[in-house]
Amino acid sequence: MVAEALTRLRGSVVRMIQRRYPTLDAGDVYQRASLRALERFASLRERDRVDGWIRRIAVTSALDLLRERRREVALPDDHEVEAPPTPEGDVCSCSLALVNSLPESYEDILRRVDIDGAPLADVAGDLQIATGNAAVRLHRARRALRDRVRSHCGVETLAQCLSCTCEERGCFEESERSGAEAS
Numbered sequence: 001m002v003a004e005a006l007t008r009l010r011g012s013v014v015r016m017i018q019r020r021y022p023t024l025d026a027g028d029v030y031q032r033a034s035l036r037a038l039e040r041f042a043s044l045r046e047r048d049r050v051d052g053w054i055r056r057i058a059v060t061s062a063l064d065l066l067r068e069r070r071r072e073v074a075l076p077d078d079h080e081v082e083a084p085p086t087p088e089g090d091v092c093s094c095s096l097a098l099v100n101s102l103p104e105s106y107e108d109i110l111r112r113v114d115i116d117g118a119p120l121a122d123v124a125g126d127l128q129i130a131t132g133n134a135a136v137r138l139h140r141a142r143r144a145l146r147d148r149v150r151s152h153c154g155v156e157t158l159a160q161c162l163s164c165t166c167e168e169r170g171c172f173e174e175s176e177r178s179g180a181e182a183s
Helices: 002-020 026-043 047-072 093-099 104-115 120-127 131-153 158-162 171-182
Strands: none
Touching: 002 026, 002 047, 026 047, 093 104, 093 131, 104 120, 104 131, 120 131
16 A cells, blocks of 8 residues: 555655755655655555655655754864763863853753764663653753853864864963852
8 A cells, every 4th residue: 555655656755856956866755755654654544645645754854854964964174062072082171161150951952962972762761751852951051161162262173172272371270269159
């Protein structure tokens, strides 16, 4: 039943993907959608609505592919700092100390994911929240840290952060003290 519908709908679904998402390879999206439909057919409740169900899977597959591409794009050195640095890197000393000044939920997820390197899905499970919720929390925590680093150190880019003079100016010790006071 699904295989027949996939064969019948191939042309119209590929055209729909080409119109809505011209930057994607519609054939690749259709292939992904077909595999998902075949894997998940048992979950289809209303078998008479298989055509709409397949189209919805195709749109979801296209959106997933776009998200994957966005994640794969590397930021050049002159972009804003998106993620906090790792302790072993040559980075602004203040950024690690400023993590302590964030709300506890932000500090926790930043330390686990960005500093300790734990997979987001595992951290979400430990925190008993959905992976999507954890991703949003991580994004907000990174943004909050970036804002704190920007206001404390005056850096706007990763390159500026890597050539930090905070330790020479003595503000690293200041940020350690303010982080300890916030705890």
